Amino acid sequence: MTYLLITFLVVLLVPLFAATWRTSLLGLSLQGLLLGWIALRDETAPSWHSLLVLVDLPIVRGLLVPAYFYRVLKRRKAPARSDVIAPNFFSWTLAGMLVFGAFRFAAAVVPAAALDSTQVVTHVAVASSALALGLFVLGSRNTVVSQAIGVLRIENAVTLFELADTPRLSLPIHLVVTIVFLAVMLTLGRFFSLLAYSSLGRNKQRSDIAK
Amino acid sequence: MRTWNPASASGAVDTTGRPASDASIAPALLVAFGLLSAGGAGWLAVTVHTDVPLVLAAGFVVVDATSRLFLLLVNAIFLGVATYVWSRVRSEPSLAQTIGRYAAFAVLFVATSNLAVLSNHLIVMWALLELTTLAAVPLIQHGGGDSVLLVSWKYFLFSSVGLALVSLGLVFVARAGGCTGHGEFSYFIVDLVTCEMRGGVWQKLGVLLLLLGLGTKLGLAPMYSWLPDTYEAAPPATTALLGAIQFNVALVYLLRVMQAFRSIDPALVRGTLLGMGLATMAVSALHTVAATKYKRLIAYAALNHGGVIAVGLALGGDTAYGVILYAVSNAFIKAILFLTAGKIRSHYQTDDIREVGGLIKDLPYSGAFFMVGVFALLGLPPFGSFLGELIILSGLIRGGFISVFSAFCVILTVTFVATGRAVFPMIWGESKKRVNWASQPLTSVLPKLLFFCALVAMGLYLPPSVNALFRQVAAGLGVSR
Numbered sequence: 070m071t072y073l074l075i076t077f078l079v080v081l082l083v084p085l086f087a088a089t090w091r092t093s094l095l096g097l098s099l100q101g102l103l104l105g106w107i108a109l110r111d112e113t114a115p116s117w118h119s120l121l122v123l124v125d126l127p128i129v130r131g132l133l134v135p136a137y138f139y140r141v142l143k144r145r146k147a148p149a150r151s152d153v154i155a156p157n158f159f160s161w162t163l164a165g166m167l168v169f170g171a172f173r174f175a176a177a178v179v180p181a182a183a184l185d186s187t188q189v190v191t192h193v194a195v196a197s198s199a200l201a202l203g204l205f206v207l208g209s210r211n212t213v214v215s216q217a218i219g220v221l222r223i224e225n226a227v228t229l230f231e232l233a234d235t236p237r238l239s240l241p242i243h244l245v246v247t248i249v250f251l252a253v254m255l256t257l258g259r260f261f262s263l264l265a266y267s268s269l270g271r272n273k274q275r276s277d278i279a280k
Numbered sequence: 281m282r283t284w285n286p287a288s289a290s291g292a293v294d295t296t297g298r299p300a301s302d303a304s305i306a307p308a309l310l311v312a313f314g315l316l317s318a319g320g321a322g323w324l325a326v327t328v329h330t331d332v333p334l335v336l337a338a339g340f341v342v343v344d345a346t347s348r349l350f351l352l353l354v355n356a357i358f359l360g361v362a363t364y365v366w367s368r369v370r371s372e373p374s375l376a377q378t379i380g381r382y383a384a385f386a387v388l389f390v391a392t393s394n395l396a397v398l399s400n401h402l403i404v405m406w407a408l409l410e411l412t413t414l415a416a417v418p419l420i421q422h423g424g425g426d427s428v429l430l431v432s433w434k435y436f437l438f439s440s441v442g443l444a445l446v447s448l449g450l451v452f453v454a455r456a457g458g459c460t461g462h463g464e465f466s467y468f469i470v471d472l473v474t475c476e477m478r479g480g481v482w483q484k485l486g487v488l489l490l491l492l493g494l495g496t497k498l499g500l501a502p503m504y505s506w507l508p509d510t511y512e513a514a515p516p517a518t519t520a521l522l523g524a525i526q527f528n529v530a531l532v533y534l535l536r537v538m539q540a541f542r543s544i545d546p547a548l549v550r551g552t553l554l555g556m557g558l559a560t561m562a563v564s565a566l567h568t569v570a571a572t573k574y575k576r577l578i579a580y581a582a583l584n585h586g587g588v589i590a591v592g593l594a595l596g597g598d599t600a601y602g603v604i605l606y607a608v609s610n611a612f613i614k615a616i617l618f619l620t621a622g623k624i625r626s627h628y629q630t631d632d633i634r635e636v637g638g639l640i641k642d643l644p645y646s647g648a649f650f651m652v653g654v655f656a657l658l659g660l661p662p663f664g665s666f667l668g669e670l671i672i673l674s675g676l677i678r679g680g681f682i683s684v685f686s687a688f689c690v691i692l693t694v695t696f697v698a699t700g701r702a703v704f705p706m707i708w709g710e711s712k713k714r715v716n717w718a719s720q721p722l723t724s725v726l727p728k729l730l731f732f733c734a735l736v737a738m739g740l741y742l743p744p745s746v747n748a749l750f751r752q753v754a755a756g757l758g759v760s761r
Contacts, residue, residue, distance in 0.1 A: 176483050207441065213433060220440050227448045235455050236465050242403050249407045253440065256414050260433055264426075280305070 071188060073110070074195045077103045077229070078168070081222075082198055085164055085206075090142055090151040093218045094135040100199075100225045101131030108232055118240055125247045130225070134254050141261045142214065153218050154209040167205060171197035192233045201228035213264050217257050224250070306383040313387050314359035317394060321351040326751065333470050335400060342400035342470060345752030350397045350532050353608055357524040357615050358390045358736075360727030361517050364619050366641035367724040368517075382422050383583040389415035389521060393529045402540075405533055406446055408501045409497070412440040412526055419518040420510060431513040438506035438595045445489045446533075452486030453477075472540035473756075474492075474658045497530040498586050501559035508567065511579035512631075516622030519575070523582050523614035531589070531607055538593060539756055540684030550594045554684060557590030561691045563748050568698040574624070574629040577702055578617045581657050584695055585610045590671040591688065593757070595679055600754035602671025608750075609656065609664035609738050611732040619728060620646050629701060633702050638711030645720050649728045651707050656735050658696050664738025 100175065105127030112119045175194035179186055179265035203226050207219030209225045238246065327350045328334060333344035369375050389412055396408035413436065420432040454465040458613075459475035466472060477483060492503075499507035511519045542549050564584035571577040589610070592603035616738075623646040628636050639647035676685040685689040737743075742750065 104330065122705065136747050180483075216437055218442070223444045227444055227451060230448060230451050230455075234453050234457070238403065243400070244466075245404060245407050252414050253410065256417060256436065260429075260436065263429055264433065 071191050073103060073107050074191050077107075078195050078198060080261070081195075081202055081205070082164070082168070085154055085202070086161065088150050088152040088156055090147060090214050090218075091139070093151065093153055093214075094139055094142075095216065096201070097220075097225070098131050098135040100222075101129070101134070102127050104225060104228055104232065105131060111150050118237070120243075121240060121243055121247065125250070126228070129251065129254075134221075137254065137258055138217075140262065141258050145261060146263075147214060151212065151214050151217045152210060153206045160209065164202060164205060167201040168198045171195075171201050171274065189234065191228075196226055196229040196233060199229055213260065217261070219259075287545060293381050306380040307362070307369045309456070310362040310383045311359070311366050313390075314355070314362035317390065318355040318359040321348075321355040321394075324348055325352045326745075331752070333400075335470055339468055339470075340401050340404060341398050343398070344756070345749055346532060346535055346756060347397050349608070349749050349753050350528055351394060353528060353611055354390065354393050354397060354525050356730075357520065357611055358386075360615055360731060361520050361524075361619070362386070363723050363727045364622075365517050365518075367721055368622075371721065371724070378423065382419065385415050385418045389419060390525065390657055396529045396727060397532050400469050402450055402469065402472075402536065403447075405536070406443060406450070409529060410439075410443050412529060413443070416518070416522060418525060420514040421519065422515055422518065424480070424513065424515075424726075428513050428730045431509050434506050435510040438496055439505055442493045442503065445493030447493075449486045449489030449491075449493055450490060453544075455486075456480050456483045469536050469540060473507075475514070475540075477544045479544055483541070484548055487537075487544050487549060489553060490541065490674065491534075491549065491556070494530055494534045495535065495556050495590070497584055498527060498534065498590075499560070500556045500590055501563050502556075502588050504560060504563065504583055504586075507583055508576055510578040510582065511582060511618070512573065512576045516575075516618045516625070519579075519621075520615045523618060524527040524611040527582075527586070527614075528607065528611055534593070535753075535757055538596075542596070542608050545594075550596075553590045553594035554681075557587045557592075557594060558684065558687055558691070559704060560584070560587030560590065561688070561695075565694040566692045566699065568695050568702075571698075571702060572633055574633050574636065574703070574706065575618070575621045575631060577633065578614070578621060581617075581695070581699065582610075582614055584691075585613075586675065588669065588672060591684070592668075592675065595672070595675045595681075596703065596757065597675065597679075599672055599675030599679075600667045600757040601751060603757075604668075604671065604750050604753050605664050605738055606668025609668055609735055612735045613653055613656045613663075613665060614729050616649055616731050616735075617657065620649045623724075624650065633706060635739045636706045637709035641711055643682065645725055647707055650703075652735075654699065654703050654707070658699060659692070662739040663735045665735070667739050 080096055080099045084092045105123065108122045108126055109119060113228065154164065172190075172194040173198050175190045175192075185197055189280045199222060203219055203222030205219075206222055207216055209219075210216065237243075324343060328343055328348060335342055365379070365386075369379055390410050392411040392415060396405050396412065399405035399408060417432050417436050420435060421428055424432075450467070454467070456478050457465055459471075459477065466475070495501075496503040511523060514522065538549070561584050564580045564587060568577060568580045568584070571580060585606070589603055589607050592606060593597050623643065624636060624639065625631065627643055627646075630636065639650055641647070649680050659665050659669045661667075669704050671724075673685065673688065676682075676688060
């Protein structure tokens, strides 16, 4: 599974350097598809649970949500450029340091004697990187699009942690969580539709949101 | 800031025009729902007397002292807010235009709040708390323009991040496995409370994230900045719903987390809550000194209350009774003050403290309620907030937290002086705009009067059955296992 995790890490990092909301949405879409792959790779026989995972991760997170946001932002003619972090060497170094720190953290918290410890360390490290970068994106810019991207990155990081070694949720509970996630996404889309053009993508020194 | 204010909606927001019947039916339905839910909560509080939690609906619903007390509180406040909305629509028919949508989301908000309080499953409770947030977004936006939209975005963003941290915390706690001697991790609260946690770094991290996430939802430092903005910009009825209902639903979640996970690392829980509580109180005091708008001032006071509750929860033990008393009083105080702020705003057409004066002469009822609310806010006797604060302070001394006690007292003094300096001229100062104010209908005064009675009762005399309920809730929290 390590190659999937490394791919996930690449998908986390690349959109930080490409300053458009389209790239960010593509990154989120790939994250959703990879999460689905990671979750379903060991499934031997189809079950209701695997069907729900298929709907939740690759279909909803990987395809529907990014497509919905793409449609809304395109209709709103949101400014193409949308840096999720400040486009300078300092921010990129900081992002690199966060990933490095996440790997150190994983090495420290996963017992070396654990079964498959290298794989678990990689999993925890990538999930921690996703979380740290999500928080970094969230805190870096004050435009609505980049903040929303930050929230979605954090949601994906939580899911990746869940896939690491946490007991599975029962089917009805998983269904409830998926429905709530969809409701949150619809609310996010509604904000994209309602908020002023200026607050969607322009990077301001001090927007109204920060006041 | 607006009054409960589809007034601004009269033309500005919804020009489609709702059927005239909305005006009479929707608020009446809101009150009817409030009566029904308050009646149900009252019935539950009176009829269920068992010390053992009653688990229903395949284990997903729990009726225990905590859920009984907070259901009663949530629904009493909602009934008061619904009556306020009804009375406002009756006195100002222009407000009726978008009341149907508002009422629908308010019902959704309180229904999910009730279910969250009754929930026995930490993830279901999390989902319901998220749904209360989603239902609150249109309530905040109601009748507002772009600036309110941005404020509601900020509320939504902070809530989403806070709840994401909570879900990550649950993942971390569950990762360490079930109870000692058991296999699978259970998210059911009644199982967790009786469970000896394994401990370890993941569970400690999980508890930390749970406290941070719920702290965000409660408006505790460091992620508090959404609270004053939202409380100021939202319509008063919505602010009362957020401050008195959603705050307490999030608090119930925190109480459940404390019941279940405090034993993982009591020192970590204590240190985190003390730090967050004191930082919140300090931030609130600094902002109170500089506040120039009365609704914002009340919002900062709400921040301060959150801080006091966090400090009290950190101590546990006998202080838990004071915390519960303080939290329930706090809900009534916020409801009284925010609903009264709506009246003041509609009379003076300003948010500025300096432009309001002689309230007690201009608006005798509202002035009196504002005065009483401010006294209770400042923790003066004979209100429940005074007694609660006193118990928390004595807990600090008994626990040997002298430096925390000193900081607590200094911050409270600053808050007291700053609030009094700003608010007392509003109440007793020179009148700024004296008009013949029409007498207020009983439906407008009654909810606040009942809240006031509850506040006094909590300070002077609680009927034994209600007091026993408070003690049961405190007992569930008080002991660090």
